Amino acid sequence: MKYSKATNYALHTMLHLAVAAPDKPVGVQQLAEQQHVSPTYLSKILTKLVKEGMITSASGANGGYSLVPHWKDISFLDIIHAIEGKSSLFDCDVTHGPGCLIQEAMVSAEEKMEEALRNQTIAEIAKKMTVD
Amino acid sequence: MKYSKATNYALHTMLHLAVAAPDKPVGVQQLAEQQHVSPTYLSKILTKLVKEGMITSASGANGGYSLVPHWKDISFLDIIHAIEGKSSLFDCDVTHGPGCLIQEAMVSAEEKMEEALRNQTIAEIAKKMTVD
DNA sequence: GCGTGATTACTCGGATACAAGATGTCCGAGTTTGAGCGG
C-alpha cells in the first residue's frame, strides 16, 4: 500500500503553482523539469486535475496550466481523490453476513486520515513557503 | 492506493481464530474455505503473521495455526504492518531542500489513521461478534 | 496600416511499451499424530 508517484507530482505541481504563479499559466515543460518527470507523463496527471476543476489548461503559445480562482479552498484530500480515486482503501469482499465489523473499523480509521487531509490546504503550505 | 487482499485475509483469519478457537490450532484448509482462498496462498500470508509473533503454527497431524497467549493485545495496526510493511504511505523523493512540507502534512494525516488502528484490537471485534 | 496566411509553441488524447507488485499455483521436504503389527 503506497500512494502513487502521480499523487506526489500532483501535490508538488499544485504547490508550485500556488507559490510561483497563482494566476499566470505555466507550461508543462517547466513544471516537469522541477520534478524530473517527463512532460508528457505529467500532462497526463494534470489532465485529471483539470477534469476535477482544480486547474485550467490553456492551449496554444504561452499556454500552460493555471489555478482556478477559488484555489485557496482546495485541500489535499481533493487532490488525492482526483488522482487516486474516491473509493475506500479497504474492501471486504468476503461473503459473511451483511455488516463486516472489520470493514467498519477500517473505514472509521480511514476517515480520521481523510479528515486531516480535508483540513490541510495547499494555500496554507504555500504561505509557509513564502514566509520561509 | 488500496489495502491488499492479503491484509483482508489476515484480519479475517485473526478474527476467526479469536472468535472460534482462541487456544486450539486450526488447519489452514478450514480457514481457507471460509474466505474462499487457496490454502497454499493463505499459508503464505499467515507465515508473515507467525514471523511477527501474532500466531503460532503447529506442524504435523492436527496441526494448524493458533493465537499466541497475549493475543488480546494485538491491534489492527500490528496486523496491517505485518502484511503491508511499516514504511510510510507517502514518499517525497523530489530533491528540493531538506524538509518537504507536503511530506510532513501527509505523514501527519497518516498518523491519525494509525492511531485509530492502534487502538482497535481484534479482541474488541471478537467480543461484539459473540454478543451478537 | 491592415487583413491573411504560415509558423511556432503549446496542450490533448489515444495507443503502446515496460516494470513492479499483488495474487495464486505447484511441489518437494520436514514434522507430528496415530494406527497397525510383531514380539
Add this chain to the structure above:
DNA sequence: CCGCTCAAACTCGGACATCTTGTATCCGAGTAATCACGC
C-alpha cells in the same frame, strides 16, 4: 502390553506463472499567439 514401523495429515518454503496497476513514452491532432507578407 509394549515398542517399533509406517502411513496419513499437516505445515514450510522456494520456485514459478499470471494478472493488474503504476509508470512512462510516442505521435498525430487541435489551438492560440505571433510573425511575415502582400495589398
